[in-house]
Amino acid sequence: MRITGAVLEEIGRSAPYRDSLPLTVGALELADPGPTELLVRIEAAGICHSDLSVVDGNRPRPVPMLLGHEAAGIVEAAGDRVGDVAIGDRVVLTFLPRCGQCAGCRTNGRLPCERGSASNAAGELLGGGTRLSRDGTPVAHHLGASAFATHAVVDRRSVVPVGADVPPDVAALLGCAVLTGGGAVRNASGAAPGEPILVVGLGGVGLAAVLVARALGHPVIAVDTLPAKLETAATLGADRVATPDELGSTTAAVVIEAAGSARAFETAFAATAPGGTTVTVGLPSPAARASLPPLTFTAEARTVIGSYLGSSVPERDVPVYADLWRAGRLPVERLVSATLPLQEINGAMDALASSAALRQLITFDERN
Structure with missing residues (x-):
């Protein structure tokens, strides 16, 4: 399917990013989800220092790469081996999938998943390879999410379902901040x-x-x-x-x-x-x-x-924070300092780099 997303073209361009334009917002092709994957319509995506660290070169990654890792959205399709997430569920995207089998996963969150870390470094999904392309050229995934886009294909192990009562601006921040x-x-x-x-x-x-x-x-x-x-x-x-x-x-x-x-x-x-x-x-x-x-x-x-x-295990911890929010004890929405369209992503990176912003959220029109 055809989507719109923000692709990092080159690492290390000089600030202000509003002028150097390291991120290009445009059309991409997104493949169908594989057997253990989901197609998610992104509702809200937070702009985090981990995104800026790729832009400025502190965290080198393969480019071109569709950035964004802190997000929430609605499941629109699921692979045939996904049986515990339904179409229409709201999910929180998390930036480190856990395979559940490696030595890191056996530490109960103390160490990252070895397979998840390797796929993140390669710009791939946990199941291997990429699902994104532009004009026939592969585009790398950012931390298994690539959430600065209207839609994302992600591994089932990169999401945690939350109730429909948790709004997107809250759900997104649960996945990283x-x-x-x-x-x-x-x-x-x-x-x-x-x-x-x-x-x-x-x-x-x-x-x-x-x-x-x-x-x-x-x-x-x-x-x-x-x-x-x-x-x-x-x-x-x-x-x-x-x-x-x-x-x-x-x-x-x-x-x-x-x-x-x-x-x-x-x-x-x-x-x-x-x-x-x-x-x-x-x-x-x-x-x-x-x-x-x-x-x-x-x-x-x-x-x-x-x-x-x-030191989190997302499927264990995200529901705890969602329940604290429901109880009125965790007003996560108060962390949001601005809500922006995707087209303003380069300027948003400037605001983050200058410490002028707290948590900026990219939101998407459902018609996109």
Whole structure:
């Protein structure tokens, strides 16, 4: 079928992207879903730093590639080996499919799926190969989703069904921002009930961590260098907000780093109390280096945990967050700072790169 999508033509074009136009919005061909795959009409797709990291070259991927990985949509067709998802179901797309059989999958979320990671790196679906093309030339998939498009073919293991009562703008964010930030709290941190949590970096993932921590009854200290983000964290329920300089001697037993920079990681480590745990979910440039005092690990019995996708198992965790939203305890929709048409994708990347945006959503007209 013919679809409209945003294809990254070349990695590393200079900002502003509104001028250099790394992404081209146009027509593509989408093959029918295979036996274990679904055709999904995309309703809403979030613009995340993981998308920007491909555009700016921090996460090299094969190009041309149809970007987008945080999304929700409606199932319009299913392969003959898919028996647990129905036509018309709303699903959350997740950016790391899990095969359920490899050593990574046996860690209950602590390690990524080996097959899923390999297919993501190759720009393919979990079942192998691509379903996208343009003028006869294959187009790579982004993280098994390629959600900056009117439709996507995805592996069944790349989606989690949610109820029709969960609106698209909420459902989309459950698949990345909330899984990652919330998972750092629920899955990786080991925080005791009611234990304070300090969050460094207040983008979409960091603020999702704030929301989930508050939903679970944890006092929250929110840290960022930008006053506007501190103000947002306060409105979302953070008990205290501060810049790194304003933290002073404040520490917490559980600190989550969600900025994806060496400076933020150093700030988070410095703010971790003796015996405490630093959880890092940010994805810095591969060239980034942080400086930490090795003696502190031993003398203060410190722990540092890396948590990819919040150490989540999407089919286990997405329903938990959906239920928290239903209960009025997780107002995910408050993370959305702008709603845009697909044609504005390059300008949206500029807004994200300048830290002027929180979570921008691309929405699609059902007639497309």
